[in-house]
Amino acid sequence: MWLAIADMTVSSLFQAPRHCLGLVSPNDDSRNLRRCFLLSSSVDLRWLNNKRIRSSIRPLYFSSTASVGYEDESMQKQAAIEAVSDILRENGISEEESIEIAVKSPKYVEMLMDSVGELDELFDSSKSCFGYKEKVFEMGKQKGDKGLVPLLEGMVGLPLPSAMHIARYVSAHTLPSNLLHKVKYMKEILYSDVDGKVPIARTARRMMMHLSISIDDDLQHTLSFLEKIQARRGGLDLLGSGDGSFRYLIESFPRLLLLSVESNMKPVVRFLEYIGVPKGCIRNVLLLYPPILFLDIEKDIKPRREVFAKVYGEDTEFGKMLLKYPWILSTSIHKNYAEIYAFLYAEKVTEVSIRHAIKSWPLLIGCSVAKLKLMINHLHEIGITEKMLNKVISTSPQLLMQKPQDFFQVVSYLKSLGLEEESVGRVLGRCPEAFMANVDKTLKKKVEFLCELGVSKKHLPRVIKKYPELFVCDVNNSLRPRMTYLLKIGLSKREVAFMVGRFSPLLGYSIEEVLRPKYEFLVQTMQKPVDEVVEYPRYFSYSLEKKIKPRFWVIKGMNYECSLKDMLSKNDVEFATDYMTNQPGTRKSLVDL
Numbered sequence: 001m002w003l004a005i006a007d008m009t010v011s012s013l014f015q016a017p018r019h020c021l022g023l024v025s026p027n028d029d030s031r032n033l034r035r036c037f038l039l040s041s042s043v044d045l046r047w048l049n050n051k052r053i054r055s056s057i058r059p060l061y062f063s064s065t066a067s068v069g070y071e072d073e074s075m076q077k078q079a080a081i082e083a084v085s086d087i088l089r090e091n092g093i094s095e096e097e098s099i100e101i102a103v104k105s106p107k108y109v110e111m112l113m114d115s116v117g118e119l120d121e122l123f124d125s126s127k128s129c130f131g132y133k134e135k136v137f138e139m140g141k142q143k144g145d146k147g148l149v150p151l152l153e154g155m156v157g158l159p160l161p162s163a164m165h166i167a168r169y170v171s172a173h174t175l176p177s178n179l180l181h182k183v184k185y186m187k188e189i190l191y192s193d194v195d196g197k198v199p200i201a202r203t204a205r206r207m208m209m210h211l212s213i214s215i216d217d218d219l220q221h222t223l224s225f226l227e228k229i230q231a232r233r234g235g236l237d238l239l240g241s242g243d244g245s246f247r248y249l250i251e252s253f254p255r256l257l258l259l260s261v262e263s264n265m266k267p268v269v270r271f272l273e274y275i276g277v278p279k280g281c282i283r284n285v286l287l288l289y290p291p292i293l294f295l296d297i298e299k300d301i302k303p304r305r306e307v308f309a310k311v312y313g314e315d316t317e318f319g320k321m322l323l324k325y326p327w328i329l330s331t332s333i334h335k336n337y338a339e340i341y342a343f344l345y346a347e348k349v350t351e352v353s354i355r356h357a358i359k360s361w362p363l364l365i366g367c368s369v370a371k372l373k374l375m376i377n378h379l380h381e382i383g384i385t386e387k388m389l390n391k392v393i394s395t396s397p398q399l400l401m402q403k404p405q406d407f408f409q410v411v412s413y414l415k416s417l418g419l420e421e422e423s424v425g426r427v428l429g430r431c432p433e434a435f436m437a438n439v440d441k442t443l444k445k446k447v448e449f450l451c452e453l454g455v456s457k458k459h460l461p462r463v464i465k466k467y468p469e470l471f472v473c474d475v476n477n478s479l480r481p482r483m484t485y486l487l488k489i490g491l492s493k494r495e496v497a498f499m500v501g502r503f504s505p506l507l508g509y510s511i512e513e514v515l516r517p518k519y520e521f522l523v524q525t526m527q528k529p530v531d532e533v534v535e536y537p538r539y540f541s542y543s544l545e546k547k548i549k550p551r552f553w554v555i556k557g558m559n560y561e562c563s564l565k566d567m568l569s570k571n572d573v574e575f576a577t578d579y580m581t582n583q584p585g586t587r588k589s590l591v592d593l
């Protein structure tokens with residue numbers, strides 16, 4: 001039985017002996033009463049009796065029917081959805097959006113239905129003429145969240161407990177209509193017009209993996225947010241797949257819902273576009289460092305940007321750095337940047353090299369000085385000089401962030417191939433990228449290819465020292481096609497292996513830009529047999545236009561015959577002395593060539 005009670009507290013409502021004698025027996029489960037108490041508000045629950053007393057609530061948007069007409073559960077659920085929609089409309093949400101939100105918040109609807117059902121059962125009021133939808137509507141109003149909870153569940157995707165918690169946090173500062181506007185705007189900038197060319201998940205993994213310093217609160221919250229996503233099914237890839245990460249973003253940064261779209265969010269987005277962050281990549285910066293939206297552009301962002309002015313130069317270059325490493329705006333990263341700069345300068349690394357390293361690999365400034373110092377000491381141990389260190393840091397700064405055990409695994413493998421420690425250092429100076437490669441998945445495959453080609457193991461050290469870059473060449477897309485081309489033009493496998501053993505840079509020459517045009521000039525114009533390149537594979541290293549053709553035409557004009565080595569290995573003075581002594585006036589022109 002529903003009893004209209006105005007200005008009555010819930011505690012007095014449950015004093016059954018006076019008003020509900022016979023309805024609540026001494027054997028009733030007290031836990032059920034406590035549950036009803038918790039699900040209810042502490043003020044003004046309107047229970048209607050069989051006298052059909054009408055509530056003084058405002059007219060509802062949908063017609064209602066007595067509870068007896070809702071025997072079918074699906075009809076009750078539909079009525080409950082309509083009631084939630086009415087609550088949202090009462091708080092400024094449009095009819096279309098209110099229905100969408102109500103449909104998308106099943107847990108909130110279910111909670112209200114359970115609360116009404118329990119009270120119906122407790123007071124035996126299921127046959128009351130008071131409509132089921134009106135009961136759900138009143139129950140929702142008494143919750144006091146003004147429609148924020150279903151909005152957070154339906155539009156943000158929050159689970160009900162999180163939605164209720166955050167609703168309490170924002171209820172005093174924002175209305176549902178304003179909150180919906182913020183949610184829609186954030187979803188628009190984060191999940192529409194996405195540029196998939198910049199893999200956000202890979203960037204996030206790198207940032208997390210290479211962070212080794214003490215961090216400030218903003219960065220700690222960001223790291224917690226990313227770790228929360230990483231622990232979910234799909235991991236960090238959720239950042240780049242639809243709006244699956246939005247729920248976790250709001251759970252980690254509920255303060256975002258208190259920001260103004262016009263005063264906070266849009267100015268930051270416009271600033272990012274101004275400094276060169278592509279529109280489709282703005283989401284990357286915002287998702288990887290959400291606290292940027294809390295920063296004041298003039299007081300916070302611009303001063304922090306100026307710290308890196310000597311590194312990036314133009315504003316658009318800073319935008320590229322920010323896209324690579326959004327944490328660059330963190331105060332802890334700023335502090336560490338100064339420490340790293342001072343440390344590398346003390347290690348005799350030039351400012352130019354330092355700036356180039358940070359610009360190309362800004363993750364470097366998230367690494368502790370202690371870790372960098374350890375790695376530089378290891379480099380010195382294998383013979384890296386100050387000059388070589390400048391080149392390594394300038395071209396491959398990520399090597400400094402390599403795990404020592406991975407680094408020494410590469411060193412040990414190269415030594416096992418017959419390279420001495422001094423040679424290993426020179427290889428590193430030539431191709432530091434090789435020391436960041438996986439031994440089993442990368443280095444061994446390149447060596448296996450050489451052995452398959454016919455290069456003997458005793459020649460491997462020479463091949464590697466002459467062309468260490470082979471370790472960063474793809475076997476199937478580069479090395480194999482180039483060697484296959486040499487076989488197709490008439491060379492045997494043994495001859496190709498011999499050529500590689502004598503001049504391993506041959507492995508790096510493009511077919512279309514180097515091998516084919518020089519081969520065709522050799523056999524078609526010079527009319528030499530292809531096997532001449534076996535004895536002198538270095539032929540392919542010379543410029544066709546600047547050296548091969550000019551010298552050939554000189555020799556041809558003098559009716560001389562000479563080998564490729566004699567024609568090309570001499571410097572200009574030696575060549576002129578040997579072949580142009582009887583051609584006054586031509587020596588200078590050849591030297592100029």
